[in-house]
Amino acid sequence: MAKVDRRIAKSQVAIKNAVTELMSEKSFDDITIQDIADRADVNRGTIYLHYTDKYDLLDKMIEEHIENLRELCQSASEMTFQEGNYVWYEYFERNYLFFSTMLASKGAPYFRSRFLDLVIQEFKAEVDITVEKNNGLNEVVILQFFGSAVVGSVEWWFKNGMPLSARVMAEQTGALLDRNLE
Amino acid sequence: MAKVDRRIAKSQVAIKNAVTELMSEKSFDDITIQDIADRADVNRGTIYLHYTDKYDLLDKMIEEHIENLRELCQSASEMTFQEGNYVWYEYFERNYLFFSTMLASKGAPYFRSRFLDLVIQEFKAEVDITVEKNNGLNEVVILQFFGSAVVGSVEWWFKNGMPLSARVMAEQTGALLDRNLE
DNA sequence: CGCAATTCGTTGATTACTGAACAAATCAAT
DNA sequence: ATTGATTTGTTCAGTAATCAACGAATTGCG
Numbered sequence: 001m002a003k004v005d006r007r008i009a010k011s012q013v014a015i016k017n018a019v020t021e022l023m024s025e026k027s028f029d030d031i032t033i034q035d036i037a038d039r040a041d042v043n044r045g046t047i048y049l050h051y052t053d054k055y056d057l058l059d060k061m062i063e064e065h066i067e068n069l070r071e072l073c074q075s076a077s078e079m080t081f082q083e084g085n086y087v088w089y090e091y092f093e094r095n096y097l098f099f100s101t102m103l104a105s106k107g108a109p110y111f112r113s114r115f116l117d118l119v120i121q122e123f124k125a126e127v128d129i130t131v132e133k134n135n136g137l138n139e140v141v142i143l144q145f146f147g148s149a150v151v152g153s154v155e156w157w158f159k160n161g162m163p164l165s166a167r168v169m170a171e172q173t174g175a176l177l178d179r180n181l182e
Numbered sequence: 183m184a185k186v187d188r189r190i191a192k193s194q195v196a197i198k199n200a201v202t203e204l205m206s207e208k209s210f211d212d213i214t215i216q217d218i219a220d221r222a223d224v225n226r227g228t229i230y231l232h233y234t235d236k237y238d239l240l241d242k243m244i245e246e247h248i249e250n251l252r253e254l255c256q257s258a259s260e261m262t263f264q265e266g267n268y269v270w271y272e273y274f275e276r277n278y279l280f281f282s283t284m285l286a287s288k289g290a291p292y293f294r295s296r297f298l299d300l301v302i303q304e305f306k307a308e309v310d311i312t313v314e315k316n317n318g319l320n321e322v323v324i325l326q327f328f329g330s331a332v333v334g335s336v337e338w339w340f341k342n343g344m345p346l347s348a349r350v351m352a353e354q355t356g357a358l359l360d361r362n363l364e
Numbered sequence: 365c366g367c368a369a370t371t372c373g374t375t376g377a378t379t380a381c382t383g384a385a386c387a388a389a390t391c392a393a394t
Numbered sequence: 395a396t397t398g399a400t401t402t403g404t405t406c407a408g409t410a411a412t413c414a415a416c417g418a419a420t421t422g423c424g
């Protein structure tokens with residue numbers, strides 16, 4: 001990865017953080033480019049240097065997080081579900097504001113489906129569905145079933161103010177997955 | 183005040199915060215320009231764009247805080263010592279890391295004297311020392327006496343991890359000043 | 365509806381910052 | 395003292411961000 005100019009990195013971080021903050025305060029539709037520029041302490045034109053409009057900006061934010069989660073799966077491919085889940089939940093905690101506004105608010109339903117797609121995709125790659133316990137069951141059904149379970153659990157966690165620690169969430173949902181898929 | 187380019191403002195804030203952070207971790211003498219640049223996430227040359235060397239940088243940081251405190255005195259000139267002190271202590275809290283490293287560590291003894299100078303100067307401007315209670319006492323002695331008292335109290339507060347709230351500190355030291363000077 | 369006020373997306377000229385390089389100065393440690 | 399390594403302060407060409415301005419498109423309100 002050719003290292004990016006630190007001015008670019010800083011501007012983009014500021015802009016993305018601004019969007020996340022603003023989305024936790026009001027609907028995405030009500031956020032103007034000027035709002036984002038003000039919050040990020042960046043000239044309005046700077047935003048257009050990197051993104052075509054606010055939808056493109058939100059898309060890139062989503063894709064970036066999805067990609068990060070995918071890479072976490074790579075490095076966690078040798079772990080149990082309990083261990084691997086913990087890596088995910090740690091990432092959720094680090095990016096608390098983003099995920100909670102994306103999942104717990106009505107703002108961006110697109111993200112949820114994008115997130116579910118990723119989970120199912122990774123399950124398909126990591127798990128040999130056809131074996132053992134699950135003979136006789138349709139693979140597509142299994143994937144959809146447990147994918148929805150994972151996403152729903154994360155959703156519940158954020159919507160309820162993260163009442164359990166990341167560690168506990170990872171252990172419990174991990175145990176359920178290990179029991180059924182491994 | 184002609185508004186400064188936001189790039190300048192951001193760079194300088196990052197640089198100053200970096201110095202404050204680093205001073206809380208190691209002696210000022212051990213801090214290199216490169217350290218500051220790394221911590222501030224700024225090119226080394228950018229620092230030289232604004233400051234001649236790290237001593238100039240520290241000086242400007244000190245002067246800026248002294249100047250801010252002086253301006254707070256302006257706006258607090260109609261208040262009692264209790265009220266006015268609270269404005270100061272709020273400022274101390276907001277700039278916790280700077281003041282605690284400047285006062286509670288051995289790093290910058292210069293700041294203490296600069297701080298004391300300011301307090302005495304403001305006392306001289308705000309208080310009619312010669313009146314009432316203090317007839318027969320030398321003005322210079324009174325100023326030095328209560329100036330040292332104020333600075334020493336703040337020093338104690340930071341060195342002991344701010345065991346009392348800003349509100350309480352302001353009320354108590356304010357009461358002592360009101361009783362003696364007003 | 366019609367009008368005013370925002371917001372948008374883009375432009376051009378200017379400025380600040382970047383990264384890389386350099387010689388000189390300072391430091392460490394034998 | 396003589397090395398070798400680090401840090402310093404400066405230079406330069408290139409790039410990103412700035413601010414101000416613009417007409418066009420949207421929005422909101424009377």
